[in-house]
Amino acid sequence: MFATALSSLLAHKLRMLAVATAVLLGVAFMAGTLVLTDTVGRTFDNLFGDVYKNTDVVVRAKAAFDGPTAMGAQRGRVDAAALAAVRAVPGVREAQGNVLGYARLIAKDGHALGHPSNGAPALGGDWTVSTRLNPYTLAAGSPPTAADDVVIDRKSARDGDLQVGSVTTVLVQGPPMKVRVSGIATFGSTDSPGGATVVLFRSDVAQRVIAAPGTFDQIAVAADRDVSSSQLASRVRAVIPSTAEAVTGAAVTKETQDAMAVAFSFFTTFMLVFALIALLVGAFMIFNTFSITVAQRTRENGLLRALGATRRQVLAAVLLEALIIGVLASVAGLFVGLGVAVGLKGLLGLIGFDIPASGVVFTLKTVLVSVLVGVAVTCAAALSPARKAGRVPPIAAMQAGNTGVAVSSSRRRVVVGTILTAGGVATLMTGLFSSVGKPVTVVGVGALLVLFGVSVLGPTVARPLSRIIGAPLARLRGVTGDLARENAMRNPRRTAATSAALMIGVALVGFITIFVASAKASLNDTIDRAFTGDIVVNTGAGMSGGVDPAFARGLTTLPEIAAASGVRQSLALVAGDAAIVTAADPKQAFQILDIKPLSGSPDQLGVDAIAVHKDTAARLHVRVGDVLPVVFKDTGPKSMRIAMIYGEIQPARTYFMSMAAYDANFSNRYDTMVFVKKAATADAAAALQAVKQAAAAYPGVDVLDRAGFKTDQSKPFNQMLTLVYALLGLAILIALLGIANTLALSVFERTHEIGLLRAVGMTRAQLRASLRWESAIIALQGTALGLVIGIFFGWALVRASSSLGITTFALPVPSLGVIVVLAALAGMVAAIGPARRAARLNVLKAIVST
Amino acid sequence: MTTLLHPPITATQAAARTVDATKVYGRGQTEVRALDGVTIEFAQGQFTAIMGPSGCGKSTLLHCLAGLDDLTSGHAFIGDADLSALNDNELTLLRRERIGFVFQSYNLIPTLTALENIRLPLRLAGETGDTDWISTVIDTLGLTERTAHHPAEMSGGQQQRVAVARALATRPRIIFADEPTGNLDSKAGAEVLAFMRRAVDDMKQTIVMVTHDPNAASYADRIVFLADGRIVDEMEHPTAVRVLERMKRFGE
Structure with a gap:
């Protein structure tokens, strides 16, 4: 065998x-x-x-909670x-305090390096004097000695066109800082730790501009030769405060x-x-x-x-x-x-x-x-x-x-297909709308079942579907279109199986297109509803950093500006769940943002108060006046009274607090974004200009008007869409290969018939056209079914994502139209090879073959 | 169709003809001369049968005349058009407009109905054709009840009659039939041959048919006998008995 x-x-x-x-x-x-x-x-x-x-040994604060x-x-x-105490422990050879935080390095041409909001972080820290404990190695220049000296990583030096001796700006806590590059370092054998940008200051400077004076993020300890790390760790443990831990x-x-x-x-x-x-x-x-x-x-x-x-x-x-x-x-x-x-x-x-x-x-x-x-x-x-x-x-x-016409679908096929599809839909909905363990897996299995179910049903619908899709062709293209349609219909099982491959690809493309369009539409709707201001300053720092709060305060003093508020976001453990907490200045912010208070009042948002989004409040069964347990990494467990419940999920997300409450519980002092409302009398362009002028001191931040803000916020979605399209391209390529292969096999099977057609007067061009149309019908069939599934998937996920602020279901008709046209064209491209082979067949030999 | 009108070598009334047609397959030791200098005319309005033992070249002659195969040397003409001067596209158009075909079997496109099959060459040309004529043809061939049927729903005889109807639909200059009754039982075969005869007598068509069946050949006006790629004999107004007699001599 x-x-x-x-x-x-x-x-x-x-x-x-x-x-x-x-x-x-x-x-x-x-x-x-x-x-x-x-x-x-x-x-x-x-x-x-x-x-x-x-x-x-490393000494650090005990974990407050897991993010x-x-x-x-x-x-x-x-x-x-604690550093002095650790140094005094017998067996400690060396000990160094380290700080680690946000610092944004500005390139020679003025742009801010890195993409900390959605990429590798922008790190700031201290230059560890001890070479034994310093993870960085100088590649050029010297360690920072003056207060404005910094060592930067070699990747940033390259990307930012900075050399030893270059003078540039670093965005840190407080005002932007003019610095001189004293040295360029590598991280072990690499230019930078995982692509992050790194700025290292003299230790005391780092404490001031990166962390908080008098504190370290960790203390690194090197042991004497005669003591083991675990031995030393337990010795160190005895001298440090109970809030800290010593680990190897x-x-x-x-x-x-x-x-x-x-x-x-x-x-x-x-x-x-x-x-x-x-x-x-x-x-x-x-x-x-x-x-x-x-x-x-x-x-x-x-x-x-x-x-x-x-x-x-x-x-x-x-x-x-x-x-x-x-x-x-x-x-x-x-x-x-x-x-x-x-x-x-x-x-x-x-x-x-x-x-x-x-x-x-x-x-x-x-x-x-x-x-x-x-x-x-x-x-x-x-x-x-x-x-x-x-x-x-x-x-x-x-x-x-x-080689004749295949039998039509059986009853069993319909039953099995329907059960699979219905089961898939049910599984998908369960995964999306009820709380089950591993929802992603459940949804994935549901989606897979739907795809299989529809594939099983495929042969049943292939005939009528080909008839409908091919109808305009038969009318417009005459006999070539007619033959194309008949050939697409003659073996429904084959047509269905061939188009099913494309169906999967198109379903996923359609789904992601709809989901992203809905997410963008929701975002725009939210901005329209909740953002009543005119200008947004985005630092692009994500949750890790931003600009000096003084910037927002300064804006409020400008005559063109009616209100301005910085916005910050950090993690906290609220009612047992790690969550993002948003903070802003209530007096200013609520002139600019309408987060739709439902009960309580923003006036009550004091140092011990928190506001909760309505869905979360409903989930936790809490209302205004109740107390929520909150754990902060810097200040530990606190009790926060609910002062307000609000209806708008963006930009405040699930929890909101005043800047006063934030300052009381977090040690960092950054605004990641600043929302601005212009004075009623001020000209929009003049107000924008005024903010831009004020922001000039902070290189690398974006000053955006409403439209710009919407575009800016859509950017990550567009990037994701491009990436997913590119990745699905492979599946679609394989599907097209499948269409080409089926067509080639069909041509082989229909050799005699093709010979006959050629004998009675079909030109090569007509034969090629007929096969191209046949391929287009198969491709469009997969596309049609794929889009139906994709729209369903998209709709289901959008409905299930309201807690993420995705509330508007958008059907991007032009994009979906483009998908249909591209699929038809791709089908025709897939037919080129088989069509050429068919046209080259020797008529006589083809007729003789049976 | 002006592209097809090439200067004739000699003016003629023939529907088709060959001049010194030679077809050689293979080379050297394996060389086979399927046609060896065949010069023949097929007169307008005549039903000609080509006969001869297996491998005599009768099918090759038909294929070369119909533009399905090319000659090694010599010429084949449909009317005034020299086939050797035409490219694939011109040959296709010539077949579509001036030639009708009836093959031994699997003559029809399985996905099309009888009527669609009959009208196929016309539709390929983007024409509706002469609908009265087509109705007459369908009527004459007794296919009126069958026009909406697919080939799979028809008997072999019916399928062959549809093939004849298709060949007649464009009123071609000439119809080539390659063993049209080879796969039929004698009754169905006789029907098809009778219709072909009527097409010549009543519709003034020209038919050239390859067959090895003396009975089928007896429907023709004239029989051309081929052996080893050459014309060896001709017979006018044949009968089955005379043909059988002649065929027996090939065995000697």
Whole structure:
């Protein structure tokens, strides 16, 4: 049977090449992701292991609470007095206090470096005098000695065109600071820790401008040779305050490595999802190709059975063929995956996540997972066609080839398809609207069931759908359109299976398009409803930093400005859940923002008060006057009275407090955004100009009018859309490959018919056009079903995302129209190859073949 | 169609003709001369049968005359058009407009109905054609009840009659039939041949038919016998008995 499988493979090289390509692309994407994950993991493990190798003990504040997964434990700072106590502990060779916070470096040309709101952080800290404890190594220049000296990372120096001796600005706590670059450093063997921008000050300066005077974020300790880290840690523990902890350097390094791995695992999961989508689409193509070839080989298989092959042997021969393709394509995919890993690394670099150049980590796990998944997908997809091949009766050898019109769908198909689809919808809705464990998995399974269900129903609807889609063609394009439509209709199962692959791709593209459009529309609606001001100053610092609060205060004194308020956001543990707390100056802010107070009053927002969004209040069963337990990382547990309940989720999110309450509980002093309302009498342009002038002292901040603010806020969505489109492109490419392959097989099957058409007067151009239209009908069919599913997915997710502020369901008709047109065009492109082959057929030979 | 009008070598009334038509397959040791200098005319309004033993070149002659295959040397004409001077597109248009085909089997497009199959060459040309004529053809061939049927729903004889109707639909200069009754039982075959005869007698069509069946050949006005790629004999007003007699001599 092996010989049979092999010779069959060799006889159908081209069609099997297409199948192999589909498997190869999916596996390459998966292998690439795994290789990159391992490479990044190993790189950062080595890096952190290296730079912290001499740090034996770390003293830091105990964790106040755990933040969301990506942000880790939230802790305050330790009193600087602890340093002297630690240094006095026997066995301590050296100890240094470190601070770590926000500092935004301005490039030579005046733009702010990095994208801390959605990329690698903008870090500020102290230059550790001890070379043993300093993770940074000077590459040029000297350590900071003057108060305005800084050492910067080599990546920022390169990106910002800064050299030793350059004078530039750093945005820190308080007013912007003029600094001189005294040195340029590397982080271990890399230019920067993970692409972050780093500015390192003299320790006392860093305490003042980055953290708070008299405090450290941690104290790093190097042990004497004769004492172990754990021994020293317990000795140190005895001399530090109860709010602080002493842990071994190895434990901290492990924490950092794990945090990095967790952060990167989001990316890994994200990419693997797309790899699996590509493989799923590929599975449809494999199924289809094998179904067609098995049907075409009915006679051959009948002959094998007549000659004494058992069912099992015929089945095994087909599966063996799939296995050979699966193994070859997966192994090839594995190696292509190495290239993909390099490409993905470049992609990460583009979004600001720099991975130090080092060798590629190619683990056995990657090999096993990639090859196993690739082979499993190929064989699973070929199983049903293989069983069909096994069921061919010996008498088939004596019967004419079956190229006629296929039987219509069975009742069982309708029942199974409907059950799958309905079950999928129910699962999806359960995952979205009720609280279940692992909602993402539940939703994913639901979506998958819907896609499978519709695929099963596909052949039932393929005929009428082709008839409808092809109707205008038949009318406008005459006989070529007519034949295209008839051919698309003649084998509904094949048409359905071919278009199903595209359906999946389009469903996801449509879904993400609708979701993003809805998110943007919601955002715009919210801004229209809640933002009654005129100008927004965005520092682009995200939650990590911003500008000096003095900036907003200064704006209020301008004659063109009626009100201005800084807005800050930080994490706190409210009623047991880590949440973002937004703060602003109530007196100013409520002239600019209308967060729709429902009960209570903004006047009551004092130092001990908090405001809660209505949905959260309902979830917690609280109302105005109730007290919420809140834990702050800097000041610990507090009781906050609910002063107000409000209805608008943006920009205040779920919890809001006054600036006074914020200042009382957080040590950082940054406004991440400033909202501004112009004076009634002031000209809009003049007001904008006045704010811009005031902001000139803070390079790198954006001064935006209403429209600009909307655009600015939409940017992350657009970036996400582009990324997802690019990633889904692979699945769509495979789907188109599938259409081309089906068409090629159909052409092969219809050789005689094509000869006949040519004999009675069909020109080559007409034949090509007819096949192109047929392909377009198949593509449009997948697109139509995909869009219906995509709209449903989009609608469901939008409805389930109201707590994220996505409340408006938008149907971006122009974008969806573009998708339809592109799908039709892509279908026609996919037909080019098969159409050319068909047109080149020798008429006489084609007629003679039966 | 002016592109198809090439200067004739000699003025003629023939619907189709060949001049020294030679077709060679293979080379050297494996060389086969399927046609070896065949010069023949097919007069307008005549029903000609081409006969001969297997491999005599009769099908090759038909294919070369119909523009489905090209000659190694010599010329084939449909009316005044020299086929060797036409490119693929011109040949296609010529087949569509001046030639009708009836093949041995699988003559029809399975996805189209009988009427659609009949009108296929016209629709490919973007024409509606002469609807009265088409109705007459359908009527004559007894297909009125079958026009909406798909090929799979018709008997072999009915399918072949649809093929004949299609060949007649464009009122071509000439119809080529390649063993049109080869796959039919004798009753259905006789029907189809009778209709072909009527097409010549009543509709003034020209038919050239390749067959190995003396009975089928007896419907023709004239029989041309081929052997080893050459014309070896001709017979006017044949009968089945005379044809059988002649065919027996090929075995000697």
